[in-house]
Amino acid sequence: MLHTVNKSPTERNALESCLKHLKKGCAVLLIEDGVYGALKGTSSTKMVEQALKNHPIYALYPDIEARGMQDRVIDGIKLVDYSGFVDLAVEHPSVQAWL
Amino acid sequence: MTEATGGIEMEEGVGGKVKKFLYVNRKAPYGTIYALESLEVVLIAAAFDQDVSLAFLDDGVYQIVKGQHTKPIDVKNFSPAYRALEGYDIEKLFVEKESMEARGLKEEDFIVPVKVIGTQEMTDLMQSQDVILSF
DSSP: OEEEEOSOTTTOSHHHHHHHTOOTTOEEEEOGGGGGGGBTTSTTHHHHHHHHTTSOEEEEHHHHHHTTOTTOBOTTOEEEOHHHHHHHHHHSSOEEEEO | OTTTTTTOOOOTTTTSSOOEEEEEEOSOTTTSSHHHHHHHHHHHHGGGOOEEEEEEOGGGGGGGBSOOOOGGGTOOOOTTHHHHGGGGTOOEEEEEHHHHHHTTOOGGGBSSOOEEEOHHHHHHHHHTOSEEEEO
16 A cells, blocks of 8 residues: 655654554655655654665655755655656555545 | 835824734645745735744744755745845744754754744743734
């Protein structure tokens, strides 16, 4: 399953809850304010790095760029564009949005 | 005051007393409309020559981060407008230290000069205002 998260981890607990509900084969895509969850040196970095050990995590690059976060992304998080977003949605049997 | 109101004398007691206004910004830009709305109200209210301060805390600190490029998401990049505030005599911008540090940010990451203050100082700043507008 592909999980999308579109809320900042310091604004809502969507990311935290999402990461707690991952099963084998699940991937996470951070979009909109969700991309703040992809950053180094923040209060949620450790939690995300932990999840990264077992699950691929992606972030939508246009949203990263809009927010000026280009140089702050955690190593190992894969950056995708809009067509990469579509590919991920197609590759996984289902999509769950964490709002 | 007459300069700001286009030569029209404002009513005594309404236009006469300069009040302390604080704009409290707690939301990230782009995900919601709050940040842009706040900025627009600040710019409009600048015409009234009041004692204005801006506070950035929690996710609000993301509003003034350098290097925003919004073309790929087809949204207006309003971050350069914070640099124009100086021209409206709005120069008191405060960032809460704890909020900044929790997000891995440093003072030099901001597009405008700010004063970094701790939670206690922020509390005192809020306490000392006549009007607080929250976004």
